[in-house]
Amino acid sequence: MRPQPSVESILQILNFGSLNVDHVYSVKRFVAPGETLDADAYTVFAGGKGFNQSIALARAGARVAHAGCVGADGLWLRDELTREGVDVEHVRAVDAPTGHAVIQVDPAGENCILIHGGANQSLTTDHIDAALASLSGEAAVLVQNETNLLHEIIDRSAARGLHVILNPSPLNDAIERAPLERVDTFVLNRAEGERLSGESSPDGILSVLRARHPRAVIVLTLGEGGVRHVDGTGEHSAEAESVQAIDTTGAGDTFTGYFVAARVHGESVPRALRIACRAAALCVQRPGAAASIPVRGEL
Numbered sequence: 001m002r003p004q005p006s007v008e009s010i011l012q013i014l015n016f017g018s019l020n021v022d023h024v025y026s027v028k029r030f031v032a033p034g035e036t037l038d039a040d041a042y043t044v045f046a047g048g049k050g051f052n053q054s055i056a057l058a059r060a061g062a063r064v065a066h067a068g069c070v071g072a073d074g075l076w077l078r079d080e081l082t083r084e085g086v087d088v089e090h091v092r093a094v095d096a097p098t099g100h101a102v103i104q105v106d107p108a109g110e111n112c113i114l115i116h117g118g119a120n121q122s123l124t125t126d127h128i129d130a131a132l133a134s135l136s137g138e139a140a141v142l143v144q145n146e147t148n149l150l151h152e153i154i155d156r157s158a159a160r161g162l163h164v165i166l167n168p169s170p171l172n173d174a175i176e177r178a179p180l181e182r183v184d185t186f187v188l189n190r191a192e193g194e195r196l197s198g199e200s201s202p203d204g205i206l207s208v209l210r211a212r213h214p215r216a217v218i219v220l221t222l223g224e225g226g227v228r229h230v231d232g233t234g235e236h237s238a239e240a241e242s243v244q245a246i247d248t249t250g251a252g253d254t255f256t257g258y259f260v261a262a263r264v265h266g267e268s269v270p271r272a273l274r275i276a277c278r279a280a281a282l283c284v285q286r287p288g289a290a291a292s293i294p295v296r297g298e299l
C-alpha cells in the first residue's frame with residue numbers, strides 16, 4: 001500500500017474539471033412533468049463544478065491549475081479563470097459545444113440542475129498525462145464527476161504518488177466504477193454518501209465509508225447540519241452558519257475549494273472546516289455559482 005501523501009506538504013493543486021455556461025432561471029416553484037412555466041428572471045453565469053472549485057481555490061489563495069475542455073463558444077470561461085489567477089495551460093479548446101447547465105432556482109434558494117457535458121466529455125489520456133507531467137513539487141489532484149475519464153484521472157494521478165481528492169458529484173455509475181481505493185480525500189454531500197454507502201444516517205455513511213477506505217480522509221457535508229470530518233486520527237465537525245439562502249448553487253464547490261485551500265495552507269482540520277462553512281454561507285446569500293464565491297478577505 002503506498003504511503004498517503006500528506007496534505008500539508010502540497011504546494012499546488014491540479015483540478016481536472018468541467019467548465020459550464022449556466023443558464024439560470026428564477027422560478028416560483030420547479031417546473032413539473034408536462035408543464036410549461038414562466039420564469040421570473042433569466043441570467044447567464046460561468047459555472048461547472050470544476051470551474052467553480054478552481055475559482056474557490058484561487059479566491060482562497062491557493063496555487064491552482066485547471067485541466068479541462070471548452071468549445072469555441074466557451075473561451076470566455078478560460079479567460080475568466082486566467083483573470084482569477086488560475087493556470088489555464090491545460091484548458092484546451094475542442095471541436096464541441098461548451099458544457100452547459102439549465103438551472104431553476106426557487107424562492108428558498110434551492111435548485112434543480114440539468115447538465116449537458118459537451119466539451120467536458122472530450123478529455124483524452126494524452127491531455128491528462130500532459131497536465132500531470134507539468135506538475136513540479138508536491139501536488140494534489142482534485143476531480144469531480146462532470147468530465148469523462150474519471151477512472152483514468154484517478155489511476156494516473158495515484159500512480160504518480162499525488163494526493164487524490166475526489167468530490168463525487170454528480171454521483172452516477174462512473175463513480176461506482178472508479179478506483180475509489182486510490183482516493184486520499186473524499187468531499188461528499190449526504191445524498192452522495194447515502195448512495196455510496198447504502199446507509200441513510202450520517203453515522204452509518206461515515207462508518208461504511210471508513211471501513212471501505214480506511215486510509216482516506218472523509219469529509220461529509222450535511223447542509224444545514226454542518227459538516228463531519230473523519231480520518232485515521234479521529235473525528236471533527238463544524239456547524240453550518242444560519243443564513244438566509246437565496247441561491248445554493250455552487251455552495252458545495254465553494255466549501256470544497258476553501259476546505260482544500262485551508263488544509264494546504266496548514267490550517268488545522270477544525271479551522272479549515274469553519275473557514276469552508278463560512279465561505280459556503282457567504283456563497284448561498286448571492287446569486288449564481290462562481291459569481292457568488294467569496295474572496296478570502298470577505299471571510
Ligand code: RIB
Binds near residue numbers: 100249
Ligand atoms: O455545483 C454547481 C454547478 O453544477 C453549476 O455551476 C452547474 O454548472 C453544475 O455543473
